[in-house]
Structure formats: structure tokens, C-alpha cells
Amino acid sequence: MSVHQISVFLENRAGQLADVTKLLAANAIDLRAISIAEATDYGVLRLIVDDAEKATQILLAGGYILSKTPVTVVSVPDQTGGLAPVLSVLAEGNLDVEYMYSLFTHKDGKAYIVFRISDEAKFISLLNAHNIALADNDELGLK
Amino acid sequence: MANYYQPEIETASREQILAWQNERLIKQVQHVWDNVPYYRQKMEEKGVTPADIKSVDDLHKLPFLTKADLRDAYPYGLMGKPLSECVRIQSTSGTTGRRVVAFYTQHDIDLWEDCCARAIVAAGGTKDDVCHVSYGYGLFTGGPGLNGGSHKVGCLTLPMSSGNTERQLQFMTDLGSTILCCTPSYAAYLAESIHEAGLRDKIKLKAGIFGAEAWSEEMRHDIEEKLGIKAYDIYGLTETSGPGVSFECSEQTGMHINEDHFIAEIIDPNTGEVLPEGSKGELVFTSITKEAFPLLRYRTRDICVLTRKPCSCGRTHVKMSKPMGRSDDMLIIKGVNVFPSQIETVLMEQGYPANYQIIVDRVNHSDTLEVMVEMAPDKFSDSLAEIAEQEKKLVNALKAMLGIYAKVKIVSPKSITRSEGKAVRVIDKRKI
Numbered sequence: 290m291s292v293h294q295i296s297v298f299l300e301n302r303a304g305q306l307a308d309v310t311k312l313l314a315a316n317a318i319d320l321r322a323i324s325i326a327e328a329t330d331y332g333v334l335r336l337i338v339d340d341a342e343k344a345t346q347i348l349l350a351g352g353y354i355l356s357k358t359p360v361t362v363v364s365v366p367d368q369t370g371g372l373a374p375v376l377s378v379l380a381e382g383n384l385d386v387e388y389m390y391s392l393f394t395h396k397d398g399k400a401y402i403v404f405r406i407s408d409e410a411k412f413i414s415l416l417n418a419h420n421i422a423l424a425d426n427d428e429l430g431l432k
Numbered sequence: 433m434a435n436y437y438q439p440e441i442e443t444a445s446r447e448q449i450l451a452w453q454n455e456r457l458i459k460q461v462q463h464v465w466d467n468v469p470y471y472r473q474k475m476e477e478k479g480v481t482p483a484d485i486k487s488v489d490d491l492h493k494l495p496f497l498t499k500a501d502l503r504d505a506y507p508y509g510l511m512g513k514p515l516s517e518c519v520r521i522q523s524t525s526g527t528t529g530r531r532v533v534a535f536y537t538q539h540d541i542d543l544w545e546d547c548c549a550r551a552i553v554a555a556g557g558t559k560d561d562v563c564h565v566s567y568g569y570g571l572f573t574g575g576p577g578l579n580g581g582s583h584k585v586g587c588l589t590l591p592m593s594s595g596n597t598e599r600q601l602q603f604m605t606d607l608g609s610t611i612l613c614c615t616p617s618y619a620a621y622l623a624e625s626i627h628e629a630g631l632r633d634k635i636k637l638k639a640g641i642f643g644a645e646a647w648s649e650e651m652r653h654d655i656e657e658k659l660g661i662k663a664y665d666i667y668g669l670t671e672t673s674g675p676g677v678s679f680e681c682s683e684q685t686g687m688h689i690n691e692d693h694f695i696a697e698i699i700d701p702n703t704g705e706v707l708p709e710g711s712k713g714e715l716v717f718t719s720i721t722k723e724a725f726p727l728l729r730y731r732t733r734d735i736c737v738l739t740r741k742p743c744s745c746g747r748t749h750v751k752m753s754k755p756m757g758r759s760d761d762m763l764i765i766k767g768v769n770v771f772p773s774q775i776e777t778v779l780m781e782q783g784y785p786a787n788y789q790i791i792v793d794r795v796n797h798s799d800t801l802e803v804m805v806e807m808a809p810d811k812f813s814d815s816l817a818e819i820a821e822q823e824k825k826l827v828n829a830l831k832a833m834l835g836i837y838a839k840v841k842i843v844s845p846k847s848i849t850r851s852e853g854k855a856v857r858v859i860d861k862r863k864i
Binding site for chain 1: 807808809812813814815816819820841842843844845846847
């Protein structure tokens with residue numbers, strides 16, 4: 290049920306982010322989510338794209354260092370308080386959030402949140418127990 | 433029983449060695465004055481004549497020779513004998529510029545092979561040994577030098593040359609090689625191959641003589657353990673004949689310099705001043721027996737330390753440490769000598785690319801050292817904490833190696849400029 294996230298190493302230098310997004314745009318890769326975790330001298334750019342395999346090939350050929358990580362995408366009602374039940378699940382399971390960010394995609398009154406959790410398996414089973422839906426590639430229109 | 437090839441020379445008294453050096457130096461200076469106009473001119477510029485050199489104590493009066501001189505004088509400018517008296521040419525790889533071409537008379541080759549024979553015997557070699565020479569043969573001095581030394585000792589010599597590892601292993605097992613001579617990196621590769629092929633029980637190696645490259649103590653232990661041998665270092669330069677200028681004995685704590693053929697000095701690389709015994713500085717060699725290519729006060733650019741502490745092997749010749757770096761690269765940061773090669777060693781041990789840049793600066797009257805390192809695929813992680821953990825390990829390893837703190841800056845892959853030939857490794861902003 291997980292979705293592939295691409296993490297790219299970027300040095301903290303002007304133009305680095307522009308370069309990588311330009312390269313993806315030139316190859317008709319559509320960004321669905323983007324997030325940056327930064328340290329002093331460098332950062333990790335995290336991306337969800339419409340075609341992870343193709344984007345990986347393009348980035349590697351462009352000399353970037355990257356990794357692919359499976360992440361869980363949770364579908365929540367696109368309304369006030371929509372995220373709360375998910376966060377309650379995390380608290381209940383005593384789970385740590387390593388990071389989270391949202392997709393640009395909105396569909397049928399739903400919003401989508403990327404979660405990277407310390408214990409992914411436990412997280413998913415708790416979500417299932419609470420009838421909270423996960424989004425897969427098909428629903429998000431990803432390859 | 434102690435193992436010497438020429439015991440009367442190798443265990444001679446200090447007085448005897450000095451007597452040989454004085455006599456041979458005086459003769460050599462005259463020989464060079466008479467036959468090498470290039471060096472004679474350098475002496476004249478310095479106002480020195482052969483009459484000024486009465487003993488080793490006067491050596492410091494002579495001008496230095498450097499690699500630049502060898503290039504200027506290429507190919508025949510430093511010859512001490514006519515070509516008709518020469519029988520051999522050897523050459524360097526020429527990776528850092530024009531090749532160095534060295535000439536040998538038959539007498540030169542004899543003495544060179546004696547030096548290599550001393551190294552083989554010091555490693556436990558006798559005429560009952562099978563000496564497997566996997567140094568390259570040809571222009572490179574490694575193969576011919578150890579080959580000749582092996583003949584002199586009377587070993588059964590396998591002139592394998594380098595490469596074709598499968599054949600190396602086959603000969604090693606079928607013919608029972610007992611001594612392996614090659615570069616340390618090739619020894620490590622062979623050790624790995626033997627380990628993987630499960631041939632450890634089928635080989636009879638007892639010793640290895642490895643040189644022509646810098647290698648660490650960790651590498652020695654690794655090779656010794658994998659092959660079940662003792663691994664000995666050997667040192668030399670094409671300019672001074674080749675391997676065998678110095679070699680390790682059973683003590684494995686430095687290499688005895690063959691002082692009956694070479695006078696060694698340690699100098700301050702910046703001032704050229706001769707430093708007292710035990711100082712770290714640039715190694716300078718004067719060949720006192722070479723006929724065809726008699727270099728006086730040749731600056732090796734290798735940084736090391738000499739010691740005359742008595743050696744348990746019984747040899748009396750001075751010992752040099754493993755070269756710790758190159759004088760042309762040495763930096764003094766916070767009063768500590770730092771060599772880019774040390775940083776390179778740490779980076780490679782930690783799995784980072786060897787393409788790096790060192791930035792030295794002075795902030796608030798205090799030196800700073802920053803090492804720019806390129807991110808490597810297997811050092812990258814989606815987790816910033818894991819990247820930071822790797823970075824911390826690198827900082828600690830650098831501190832352990834250099835003795836001072838170095839800030840590490842991780843940059844994009846392939847972002848550090850790669851130049852043709854020698855890379856620009858150091859940016860010293862204190863000088864700008």
C-alpha cells in the first residue's frame with residue numbers, strides 16, 4: 290500500500306532546488322508533493338512524483354544522489370479537523386513521526402498526507418483498526 | 433641465526449660506514465664535477481668546488497637537485513658516463529609530468545641488485561626459496577630490481593610481472609612460492625583472491641616484500657593475516673636506482689637505508705636547512721656509488737624521520753620511517769603538520785570519494801581547517817540524523833589522524849573541480 294518517495298541530496302547553495310525541479314519539468318515529471326529537511330550545509334529534498342521510476346533514472350543520470358523510500362499516504366477528509374483521528378492513532382500507538390507533509394492532490398473531498406513513522410507496520414494496522422483509509426498509487430494517479 | 437646478505441657491510445661499525453661515506457662522497461663529487469656540466473654549473477653558482485667537500489660534514493654545502501632539474505636536464509643532462517658505458521634505462525610512470533629516465537652501467541645494476549638481495553634476505557629469503565615477483569617488469573624498476581636481487585640470493589625466481597591474477601594464483605600454488613614481491617595494493621588484492629578461492633591452505637608463502645606505494649599499518653596487518661605471512665616494506669626511487677634504497681628487517685619498525693651507497697639527510701622543506709636526527713622533514717639522498725646517474729642531494733619530497741637507535745636485527749645502517757607525506761603538500765595548521773594524504777586516507781577508510789578540497793583560513797588569529805567532501809551514494813540516507821551520524825564519524829576519524837579539529841562540509845557529488853593532472857586539493861586563504 291506504500292507509495293515511493295524519492296529523497297535527493299542537495300547542497301545548501303542557491304539554485305540547487307531550481308536545477309533539480311527544472312530537470313524534472315524538462316522530462317515531463319509531475320510533482321505531487323515536495324518537502325525539504327535541512328541541516329546547515331545540506332538538505333534532503335523529498336518528492337512524490339507521478340512516475341517514480343522514470344524520475345529516478347533521470348535524476349541518477351543527472352548526477353544526483355538519491356534514495357527511494359516507501360512511505361504511507363493517508364487519505365483524510367478535506368475539512369477542519371480532518372487530520373485529528375490520524376494523530377490520535379499515533380498517540381494511541383505511542384508512535385513517533387519522523388516526518389510528514391501533504392500532497393498537492395485533492396480529490397472527492399479528500400486530502401492526502403505522507404507519513405514516515407517509526408513503526409510503519411504498527412501504524413498501518415492501527416489505521417485499519419480505526420477504518421482510516423490509505424491511498425495507493427492508483428487512487429493518487431501515480432505509476 | 434641472523435639473516436644478512438652482506439654481513440660485513442650491513443653490520444659494519446658506525447665509524448666504518450662513515451669512512452666509506454667520506455671516501456666515496458669525495459670521489460663522487462669529483463666524478464660529477466668532471467662529467468656532469470649541469471651540476472657543475474649549480475656548484476659554481478653556489479661557489480663550491482670539489483676541494484670544499486672533505487667529508488660527509490661538508491655535504492650541506494652542495495646544491496640540491498629536484499625533480500624540476502631532472503625535467504630540465506631530460507634526457508641526458510645528468511649522466512655521469514657516456515651512453516656507450518650504459519647498459520640499461522629505467523623510467524618512472526610519469527603520472528605527474530615528464531617521465532624521469534635513469535641510466536645504469538653494469539656496475540650500477542650490480543649494486544642495485546645487491547641492495548634488493550639484502551632486502552630479500554632480511555625478509556628471511558635464502559637460496560631454498562621460491563621468489564614470486566609480481567611487480568611490473570619493463571621500464572618500472574620494481575620487477576627488474578627484485579628479479580635481480582632474487583637471482584643474487586639464489587632463490588628460484590618466478591618473473592610473474594603484474595596482472596593475470598588467475599595465473600598468479602596457479603603458479604603460487606603449483607610451484608610453491610614462498611616470497612611474494614609486489615605493490616601492497618596488489619598484495620591486498622591477491623590476498624583477497626586467495627581468501628575467496630579458499631586457497632589459503634594451498635599456498636606456502638612466508639614473507640612478502642611490498643613497496644612503491646604508501647601503505648598503512650592496517651593494510652600490513654590485513655595482508656599478514658589473510659596470507660599468514662610477514663609483510664616487509666621496501667623503499668626506493670627510480671632517481672636513486674629503484675627499490676632497495678632502504679628495506680625493513682625483522683623488527684618492522686622502519687627501513688634500513690643502505691648507507692654504503694646512499695647518504696641520507698633530513699631537511700626543512702621550506703628553508704633547505706639540515707635538521708638533527710629524529711626530526712621530521714624532507715628526505716634527501718646523495719648517491720655515492722652510482723656511476724651513470726650520480727645524483728647529489730636529490731630532494732625526494734618524501735617526509736620522514738631518521739633514527740640511529742640500535743636495531744634488534746643487528747644492522748647498523750640508519751632507519752627511515754615510512755614516508756608520512758609529501759613536502760610539496762605539507763600544511764602547517766595551528767602549528768601541526770598536516771598532509772593532504774592523511775586526509776585522503778581517512779576519507780577512503782570511511783568510504784567517501786577521494787575527491788576532496790581542503791580550505792585553510794585564519795579567523796580571529798586562529799587557523800581553521802575545513803574539508804569539503806562529496807556525498808557518496810552509500811553515505812546518503814533519507815534520514816538527516818543518519819547523514820549527521822556518518823559526518824560525525826568522519827570528523828572523529830579526522831581528529832584522530834590529524835590531532836586537530838577539521839570541519840567537514842558535505843557537498844554535491846562531482847561538484848569539486850576535477851582538474852587535468854594534479855588536482856587542486858588545498859586552498860590556503862591565509863596566503864591570499
